Each structure stands twice: as C-alpha cells, then as structure tokens.
Amino acid sequence: MKKWTVRDVMTADVVAVPEDASYRTIVDVLADGRISAVPVVDPTGQVVGVVSEADLLYKVEFAGTAGGQRRIFPSRRRSPREKGAGRTARELMSTPVVTAGVDTSLPAAARLMTEKGVKRLPVVAPDGSLVGIVSRADVLKVHLRRDEELRRDVVDEVLRRTLWLEPFEVRVVVDGGVVTLDGHLDRRTLAELTVQLVGSVLGVVAVRDHLSYDLDDAELARSRWNRSHPFSATGPSA
CATH class of the missing domain: 3.10.580.10 (CBS-domain)
Incomplete structure (x- = not known):
C-alpha cells in the first residue's frame, strides 16, 4: 500500500x-x-x-x-x-x-x-x-480524496496486492470516504485483516463490515490453545 x-x-x-x-x-x-x-x-x-x-x-x-x-x-x-x-x-x-x-x-x-x-x-x-x-x-x-480514488486504492493495493484476493470476492463501495465491504471469505482472520487494512488507507473515514466467512479460525485457535494449556486462565487473543 x-x-x-x-x-x-x-x-x-x-x-x-x-x-x-x-x-x-x-x-x-x-x-x-x-x-x-x-x-x-x-x-x-x-x-x-x-x-x-x-x-x-x-x-x-x-x-x-x-x-x-x-x-x-x-x-x-x-x-x-x-x-x-x-x-x-x-x-x-x-x-x-x-x-x-x-x-x-x-x-x-x-x-x-x-x-x-x-x-x-x-x-x-x-x-x-x-x-x-x-x-x-x-x-x-x-480526506479530500475522491471516492473513486479511495476505492481504487482499496481494490488494487489492499485486496489484490496485499491480500491476493480477487475483486469478485469482496465488493467495495465508497461513499463520502466510508467504505462498505460485502462478500464471503474462507476464514474469520482473513475477514478481520481485510477490514483492518482497509481502515488504514489514508482518507478512509470508516469501514462498514458486511463480510461473512466459513471457518472461525480465531475461535479454533483459542480452543486448541486451551486444550494445550488446561491450567491457564488466559488464552491467545482473538
């Protein structure tokens, strides 16, 4: 980016x-x-x-x-x-x-x-x-950048070059600097990372997250960690 x-x-x-x-x-x-x-x-x-x-x-x-x-x-x-x-x-x-x-x-x-x-x-x-x-x-x-310019940065720099996602996997709409993400990904962590990276694009005012996912790998990781550390009161962060 x-x-x-x-x-x-x-x-x-x-x-x-x-x-x-x-x-x-x-x-x-x-x-x-x-x-x-x-x-x-x-x-x-x-x-x-x-x-x-x-x-x-x-x-x-x-x-x-x-x-x-x-x-x-x-x-x-x-x-x-x-x-x-x-x-x-x-x-x-x-x-x-x-x-x-x-x-x-x-x-x-x-x-x-x-x-x-x-x-x-x-x-x-x-x-x-x-x-x-x-x-x-x-x-x-x-924050004076045009919505079209912001959308181009989100699609080209974040989705394609950073996350290696195809444009059809995540639909991007930008209105007044607010980015709406809609699509279906395979993992929760990937969906959360996508939202995080889009929010870091300078000029983006806010991100509306409408992404869904198949596997809650964050919850899976916590479950595995808890089984490996049965006497620990804390687990890995989500």
Whole structure:
C-alpha cells in the first residue's frame, strides 16, 4: 500500500526569514504571503525557530507598559513580555522548534502536532536544511480524496496486492470516504485483516463490515490453545 508521507502534502515553496529579520519585515512577510507563521533559519539554512502571529501580538499587548531594560535570554523560553520587547526574529521566535522529516508518515506528523501543541511543522532534509512546511490543513488533505480514488486504492493495493484476493470476492463501495465491504471469505482472520487494512488507507473515514466467512479460525485457535494449556486462565487473543 502507498505510504503517505509529509513530502506528499507539504508546501515546498516555503518562505523563511533570517535570525536578524526585523519585526516589521516579519509582519510584511506574513501579510504578503497570507500565512500565520514563518520559520527562522540560521546562515547555514538550519531551522532554529518559528515566529507566529501570536509571537508578534505580544508587542501590541505590552505596548506602552513600563518594562524597564530590555532583556533577552536565548538559552530558555522567553516570556510574553520579553517577546513584546523583541525587535528581531532571534528575539521573537519560539524555540525549540519542532520539525518533521520529508519521509515522516502523515499519522506520525499528526501525532507530533497533537503532542507538541503546534499547528505546523517545518520540514527538513536529512542535513537539517529547510525544504518545506506542513500544516494541520495539509495533513487533512488526504480526506479530500475522491471516492473513486479511495476505492481504487482499496481494490488494487489492499485486496489484490496485499491480500491476493480477487475483486469478485469482496465488493467495495465508497461513499463520502466510508467504505462498505460485502462478500464471503474462507476464514474469520482473513475477514478481520481485510477490514483492518482497509481502515488504514489514508482518507478512509470508516469501514462498514458486511463480510461473512466459513471457518472461525480465531475461535479454533483459542480452543486448541486451551486444550494445550488446561491450567491457564488466559488464552491467545482473538
């Protein structure tokens, strides 16, 4: 089956700013590009941080307040007030930056965004250089795939190439990303594996399982295990 990665959905024409970019320059970059954040790169092209609209708004929030001498601490997370006093990308950016590799799977990228609480991930090459950016909206693009495309993946990649099933053995209908499977297979484990693999196709919203089977080999396996382990309280999982 096709493994969808960040490379498939990322924006490759990514805008970045150097560490010494001014506050006004960053505002102009966001406005001109109609974007909500921009990566910050060092002279070697390595991503060192991200400046978002939220980082820039601190200057508006703390405008006119008595803050005393401006202090910047590059070795730790900066407070909102410190960011409000910042003048360059180096002083405004959020660090440490969370990145993804070009071959990171979409499920892994989605988990990373959720775990780290970020809306986007700069995408880096193996040498650490910036090659793109992927957002939550980009990851969700897989659910914009047409039903015909999803059905083709289910039939060709799952049924034929992975499970070696003929199309007449399992009928596949896709409507709004929901896949309905109808047919008769020889074993319960094969039917369950079919449902599992179809559900793993990116873009599939849900699977309706109408498959039947001849042999309940899962129950048979449990029965054999119990006969071999008569004093055990547990058996093999279904």
